[in-house]
Amino acid sequence: MRLEKIISEIEKIFPLNTAEEYDNVGLLLGKTNVECKKALVCHDVTDETIDEALSNKCELVISYHPLIFSSLKKVNYEDRVGRLITKMIENKLSLYTIHTSFDNIKNGLNLMLGEILNLSNQRKLIPKKNSLMKITSYVPSDYLDKVLNSLYDAGAGEIGNYSKCSFSTKGQGTYMGSKQSNPKFGKKEELTKTSEILISLVFPSHKKKKIVENLIESHPYESVAYEVTNIENSNPDLGLGSIGILPRSMTQNEFLEYLKSKLPISFLRHTKFNTNKIRTVSVLAGSGAFAIDNAIENNADAFVTGDLKYHDFYKSDNKILLVDAGHFETEFFIKNKLQEILNEKIPNFAFVQSNINTNPVKYF
Numbered sequence: 001m002r003l004e005k006i007i008s009e010i011e012k013i014f015p016l017n018t019a020e021e022y023d024n025v026g027l028l029l030g031k032t033n034v035e036c037k038k039a040l041v042c043h044d045v046t047d048e049t050i051d052e053a054l055s056n057k058c059e060l061v062i063s064y065h066p067l068i069f070s071s072l073k074k075v076n077y078e079d080r081v082g083r084l085i086t087k088m089i090e091n092k093l094s095l096y097t098i099h100t101s102f103d104n105i106k107n108g109l110n111l112m113l114g115e116i117l118n119l120s121n122q123r124k125l126i127p128k129k130n131s132l133m134k135i136t137s138y139v140p141s142d143y144l145d146k147v148l149n150s151l152y153d154a155g156a157g158e159i160g161n162y163s164k165c166s167f168s169t170k171g172q173g174t175y176m177g178s179k180q181s182n183p184k185f186g187k188k189e190e191l192t193k194t195s196e197i198l199i200s201l202v203f204p205s206h207k208k209k210k211i212v213e214n215l216i217e218s219h220p221y222e223s224v225a226y227e228v229t230n231i232e233n234s235n236p237d238l239g240l241g242s243i244g245i246l247p248r249s250m251t252q253n254e255f256l257e258y259l260k261s262k263l264p265i266s267f268l269r270h271t272k273f274n275t276n277k278i279r280t281v282s283v284l285a286g287s288g289a290f291a292i293d294n295a296i297e298n299n300a301d302a303f304v305t306g307d308l309k310y311h312d313f314y315k316s317d318n319k320i321l322l323v324d325a326g327h328f329e330t331e332f333f334i335k336n337k338l339q340e341i342l343n344e345k346i347p348n349f350a351f352v353q354s355n356i357n358t359n360p361v362k363y364f
Contacts, residue, residue, distance in 0.1 A: 001349055003060065003094060004032035006039070009346045010062075014101040015206040018131075018238060023100045024066040029085065030094025036060050041339045042354035043331070045095065049356055050087055056352050059094060062342070064334045066097040098338070103240055103285070104128065110242035112337055113283045113330060116262055117304075118247050125241025125282050126294050127234035133205045137215055137226040138173050138196040140185070148199065150218035154211040156203040160236045167200045177222075184220045202231065204238060241284040241291050243298050249277040252321050255302060259325060264332050267363060269308065269324035271316040278302045278321060285330040296320050306330050328359035 007027060019025045039060035040053040045067040053061050067084060076082040088095060103109045114122045135156060139147045148166060151157065157165040173196035177183045186192025203211055208228065216224050250258060255278040256268050281302050282295040288305030289312045295303035296319050303320055306327035316322045339353045 001036055002032070003027075003030065003034050003036045006036055006060070006346065006349060007032060007096065010096065010098075010342070013341060013345050014098050014105065016101060017206045018104045018128075018204075019099065019101040020104070020240075024069050025097050025099050025101050028066060028068050028095045028097055029088055030060070030096075034059070034094070036094070038350040038352060039096075040352050040354055041335055041342065042356065042358065043328070043335055044358035045084055045088075046356070046358050047084065047087070049354055049358065050084065050091070050093065052354055052356055053093060053352075054091055058352060059092070060096060061088070061093055062096050062098065062338070062351075064098055064102065064331070064338065066099055067095060100240070102334075102338070104238050106237040109285050109331070109334065109337075110240065110283055112333060113285045113304075114242045114244050114281075116333065117259070117281065117283065119242070119244030119281055119283075120247070122242045122244035124236060124239035125243045125284060125298060126239045126291060127236050128239040129234050130230065130232065131205050131235045131238050132202055132231045132233050133208060134200060134202050134229050134231050135211060135215065135226060136198065136200045136229075137219070137224065138171070138198055140220060141170075141195055141197055143218075143220050144168070144197050144199070147215065147218045148201075150214040151199075151201055151203075151211060154203075154214040155207040156201040156211050158204075158237065159202060165201065168197050170195065170197055172196065173225075182222050184222065202233075204235060205230075241282060241288065241294065243280065243282040243295070243300055246279050246281055249279045252276065252278055252302075254278075255281075255321070256323065259304065259323065263325055263329050265326050265329040269313075271313050271320075271322045272318075273321075274318060276301060276321070283330070286327050292316070292320075292322065304330065326361065328361065 016026050036059045038058045039062050040058045041062050042049045044065045045063050111122050152164050159165050173194045176191045177188045181188055252273045278301045280300050282300035284291045284305045287307035289308050292315045304323045304325050308324040335353050339351050342351045
């Protein structure tokens with residue numbers, strides 16, 4: 001299979017424009033017009049994972065974390081990133097990175113972390129803003145179901161736990177075709193009045209291209225009238241973090257023991273205990289100090305994340321239990337889930353899961 005085809009399928013699952021603006025996702029190394037038979041799925045790119053890809057005769061490495069993250073001004077062979085880039089280029093390995101395009105999607109990384117903790121009624125902790133649009137068009141009544149179903153198939157009309165959401169109202173449309181026109185109804189150079197239905201549907205902005213294509217393809221008119229507008233509502237299906245409810249209330253000590261039973265870590269860093277019980281829990285896998293205020297604003301009893309610094313713990317202000325459960329330890333399931341998703345969505349391609357634990361942090 002050509003690499004461009006594989007990438008096209010991956011990006012149907014993890015659209016690039018769902019990633020955070022600061023992130024670096026997509027094809028970081030390689031070219032798309034090459035044949036590819038096998039890909040290694042890994043957490044991080046290291047010397048060991050590159051060797052593993054080569055020993056498995058992979059042409060592609062799919063990593064969660066980006067090897068190239070900040071602005072790259074030079075490739076120095078003695079520098080870690082420069083050395084790894086050089087090694088991959090010399091061995092003709094392509095590199096594709098997913099990162100926050102996995103975090104932000106509807107059933108993404110943090111919902112999966114919440115499921116590991118048995119959280120129910122989960123929702124996004126930080127719903128993404130400026131990521132919703134609305135499409136409006138005018139459809140002859142006999143074609144209403146065909147057009148709506150086409151838009152639903154493209155991903156329009158999904159709001160939270162509901163699908164096929166739309167609004168419609170009857171009206172009258174008018175048009176006059178030129179000599180060069182080919183009207184479906186009426187005649188050229190004559191004013192035509194038709195009974196039409198105005199339809200309106202909300203959709204995530206990253207699906208705009210497919211939705212407009214499906215509208216034009218399914219609509220009977222030669223020239224389709226439609227409007228696409230940005231809407232300011234937060235998108236409940238796109239964003240970072242997750243918040244949900246534990247199966248039962250726990251003391252703070254019980255909750256930490258519970259975390260250690262669910263995550264591959266024996267040591268937890270946390271704020272001081274108080275008498276509050278833990279029932280509503282927010283999570284953000286990896287590095288999530290920036291979301292402490294969001295957790296407090298959402299009335300979470302605890303916030304589980306990684307990479308908290310000394311002064312971050314003060315932000316709890318005795319309002320919330322902050323728990324640093326480790327960057328890697330809150331992402332430990334990523335390789336399994338990525339391979340599971342990729343195998344399901346792209347069944348005719350070979351994905352090899354890395355056997356290497358790339359966590360650089362060791363505990364003594």
